[in-house]
Amino acid sequence: MPGQVGLGEFDLIARYLAPLSASAPGAFNLSDDAAIVPVPAGEDLVVTTDAMIEGVHFLAKDGPERIARKLLRVNLSDLAAKGARPIGYQLILGLPAEPDEAWLAKFCDGLRRDQEAFDFPLYGGDTVRTPAGITLGVTAFGSMPSGSMLRRSTAQVGDDLYVTGSIGDAALGLETKLNHRLFSSAAMLFFDARLHLPTPRLAFGQRLRGLAHAAMDVSDGLVQDAGHMAKASGLRAVITADAVPLSLATRQAVQDDPDLLSVVLSGGDDYELLFSAAPDQAAAVVALSRSVGLAATRIGMLTAGQGVVVQDHTGMPLTLDHGGFQHFGGS
């Protein structure tokens, strides 16, 4: 783990980062040039990378522990969407010339908490100095039985389209944060938690292997991500807006201001699983949902064609406009 953050680099690694690798023998206590990441025999190695930049993806005032945990969780969400079991990760930690040690201690405590929660140790990385601001990057490793990775591009005509949990809570949290939108105190706390502390749907994702035809996580926004799945699969996604699962708080917010529906459907940062499955798997999806204790709601289907159609419960297409609708062209 070579690099440079000024004179304290080796101390920084030894004091704050090496303990995070304690449960990973192949990390060699972060004292070598490289790490050995164990991939179980008969399994495929799956890798994913997400970076977070201060001033773009987070603000310093967001709190170091929450920043750390979101950094791990957005990567874990990608592993969940592929049906993978987490193995561990590499970290890029870019800090200004005079790093704030209190910030760093809290950041590493956040990493430690979620490493323990998800059995996801640090294997190595690089510490670097930045001219200004904090730069974070994670490459996450996971594995699943060979040939069983869930793909975006393998949805089939006639598949039902499902999403886990609820959609739009994080988008309303961002509305509160950026546009000072007001909701009830309880709702704002809930939206804020959903924005900053997504829950990677690992157990659900692993059990989708062999059941779902296609899967991905919802990070860019439900409509846009359904468009990505449809495009990758050469199909059209049809979503019934009324069927999209909303939390009580989000349902109330949309009732009070129907214009928020487009924010909810296209806002992003949900980190729920979007997946397609054959209609004859409907009972299996219900059973999985009950077994894991996580809602999975049928929100539409995949048909021949291209793009995304969002319709009301009568089948009338809705025209929504919002920044997230980059690939929206079905109505």
Added chain:
Amino acid sequence: MPGQVGLGEFDLIARYLAPLSASAPGAFNLSDDAAIVPVPAGEDLVVTTDAMIEGVHFLAKDGPERIARKLLRVNLSDLAAKGARPIGYQLILGLPAEPDEAWLAKFCDGLRRDQEAFDFPLYGGDTVRTPAGITLGVTAFGSMPSGSMLRRSTAQVGDDLYVTGSIGDAALGLETKLNHRLFSSAAMLFFDARLHLPTPRLAFGQRLRGLAHAAMDVSDGLVQDAGHMAKASGLRAVITADAVPLSLATRQAVQDDPDLLSVVLSGGDDYELLFSAAPDQAAAVVALSRSVGLAATRIGMLTAGQGVVVQDHTGMPLTLDHGGFQHFGGS
């Protein structure tokens, strides 16, 4: 490969990055959330990460193609030092809000050139917007037969200490660049090339498996890195300064100004291999050197004790002072 660089993100990935993954089926044309990185049966997966930040590790004027190639080569050098065969890499590409497409095209052309040279395709990553400046990060994957990774910490008492190639050329390149130090035109061109375009010693490193006791690459400076190997192995490194291999240009520079010796021995960015081997392997090292066509020079040995001693050819300890000598405490 989700992320955000503004409206052109998907175009950017499709036009510039996806072609770099063409030879890697597991990259799924960068259209999924994650990639499958193939690890040969019976081999260990080795991973390493290096980041490069504009204004710290490179300047925009350094040239996009050279920046790209150095980014890959410093990571490949870590794989070389572990005896690994390269597999491929994940890329974090952080660009300001209005990316310079000409810069990007040249940068990706640099990646392409070295990907082809080293059979090292892109598997995935993340594209992000930065408030200012370019942020680059690579996590590199390689493999070697299980249990055969070369370590830093496994040098043994009595081992000979070797280094490949020549030391100090890149440090004199940095002297020219940062301190406007003048050498002959030919020397300055050579130093500049050694600074910006290191050669990962992959073939040599792979053949060190089973021969060397310990190995690492020289990135922080020869004396400091010998100190890292000594510390990790619980030993002392003794280096004979006169034995350190210098290029003709560097030898001339040190003759003209003996003060440059400390820059040469501690300057860093050499990306040569530093390794230890039992004395009875001396003939095997010579044979390997001839076979690969790369010099390997015995520069000292490992003894009981700690720290690094740099001595002249009579065994008198030399006292050197330079920023790179953070762990220097043997004389």
